[in-house]
Amino acid sequence: MSNSVYARVRPGRAPKPMPSLVTDELCLNFLNSLNGRDTAFESDFLTGGEDVVDFMRHAGAIDLPTAEALHHQLAGRKGGYTRLYKRAVEIREILAALFFCLRQDQAPAAEDVAALDGYWQEFIADGALVYDAAGFHRIWRPETAPAAFLLGPVIRSFFDLTAVGDWRRMKACPAEDCHFAFYDHSKNNSRVWCQMATCGNRAKVRRFTRRQKRRAG
Numbered sequence: 001m002s003n004s005v006y007a008r009v010r011p012g013r014a015p016k017p018m019p020s021l022v023t024d025e026l027c028l029n030f031l032n033s034l035n036g037r038d039t040a041f042e043s044d045f046l047t048g049g050e051d052v053v054d055f056m057r058h059a060g061a062i063d064l065p066t067a068e069a070l071h072h073q074l075a076g077r078k079g080g081y082t083r084l085y086k087r088a089v090e091i092r093e094i095l096a097a098l099f100f101c102l103r104q105d106q107a108p109a110a111e112d113v114a115a116l117d118g119y120w121q122e123f124i125a126d127g128a129l130v131y132d133a134a135g136f137h138r139i140w141r142p143e144t145a146p147a148a149f150l151l152g153p154v155i156r157s158f159f160d161l162t163a164v165g166d167w168r169r170m171k172a173c174p175a176e177d178c179h180f181a182f183y184d185h186s187k188n189n190s191r192v193w194c195q196m197a198t199c200g201n202r203a204k205v206r207r208f209t210r211r212q213k214r215r216a217g
């Protein structure tokens with residue numbers, strides 16, 4: 001996979017492949033935990049609940065002590081990792097369906113909106129309203145609601161993106177084994193590839209080889 005990095009997210013553990021973080025938005029980086037979506041090259045960086053916690057650490061959404069505490073808690077609870085993993089993948093695929101539909105200027109499918117609403121309502125119930133420097137907002141505690149704590153911010157990031165984002169800037173890398181989602185922050189909305197160094201460069205090399213072959217032929 002060209003867009004993976006070996007990340008040592010837990011000290012003392014072997015590094016594991018994680019998706020390159022190609023965009024600022026947590027929700028889009030989370031979508032990219034499935035590489036090559038809807039292609040023959042599809043492969044999943046998330047293979048269990050452990051990977052979900054590690055991804056959030058990799059993405060900078062949680063700090064190391066919180067990640068360690070979550071691992072400890074989920075590993076010690078029967079089905080803890082499995083429940084988290086199931087929710088993570090379901091939410092990711094709902095958000096992916098919505099993202100790829102909205103960016104083509106199509107109305108979201110009612111069943112996807114309803115499915116997302118189901119999770120959002122569950123997470124709202126798991127949270128608590130607090131007032132601090134950021135005003136009123138809902139927080140989730142890792143020790144009582146690990147899934148909401150990890151995945152609630154992903155959904156919130158998606159809401160934020162759809163509230164202020166320009167759909168013409170919501171893009172997917174055209175490399176056929178990638179399809180990573182990103183938000184184009186460039187001044188003239190000219191970004192094409194998830195990363196110039198990987199997918200962009202491979203396309204350049206392919207073009208060059210084709211030209212060489214034509215010349216030789």
Ligand SMILES: [Zn+2]
Pocket residue numbers: 003173174175178179180193194195199
């Ligand atoms: Zn790419």
